[in-house]
Amino acid sequence: MPHSSEEDDQQWETRLKQVEETLLNLRRRYSQIQRDRAKKEELEAKLQRLQSEIESLEFELESRLVSWKDLAEPFWLAVRFGGLGIIIGWFLRAWTDSN
Structure with missing residues (x-):
C-alpha cells in the first residue's frame, strides 16, 4: 500500500x-x-x-x-650587654692573672 x-x-x-x-x-x-x-x-x-x-x-x-625600628632596640641591647660582658671578662682575667 x-x-x-x-x-x-x-x-x-x-x-x-x-x-x-x-x-x-x-x-x-x-x-x-x-x-x-x-x-x-x-x-x-x-x-x-x-x-x-x-x-x-x-x-x-x-x-x-x-623594620629597623623593631630591630634597633634588641640590637643595641645586645651591643650594650655584650660589650659590658667583654669588659667584665677582661677585667676578671686581668684580676686573676695579677693574683
Whole structure:
C-alpha cells in the first residue's frame, strides 16, 4: 500500500520541525559555550590580578613587620650587654692573672 502524498508531506514537515528544533538547541548550546569561555577567560585574568595583588600585599606586610625600628632596640641591647660582658671578662682575667 503506497503512502499518500499528504502523509509524505506531513512526515517531511514533522521531520523538518525536529531538525529545526535540534538546530536551534545546538545554536543555544554553542552560544552558552561561547559565553562560558569568555567568562572563564575573564575569571582567569581576574585571578591572576588578585594573585599578583596578594603577593604585593604579602611583601608589603613582611617589610612592615621587620623594620629597623623593631630591630634597633634588641640590637643595641645586645651591643650594650655584650660589650659590658667583654669588659667584665677582661677585667676578671686581668684580676686573676695579677693574683
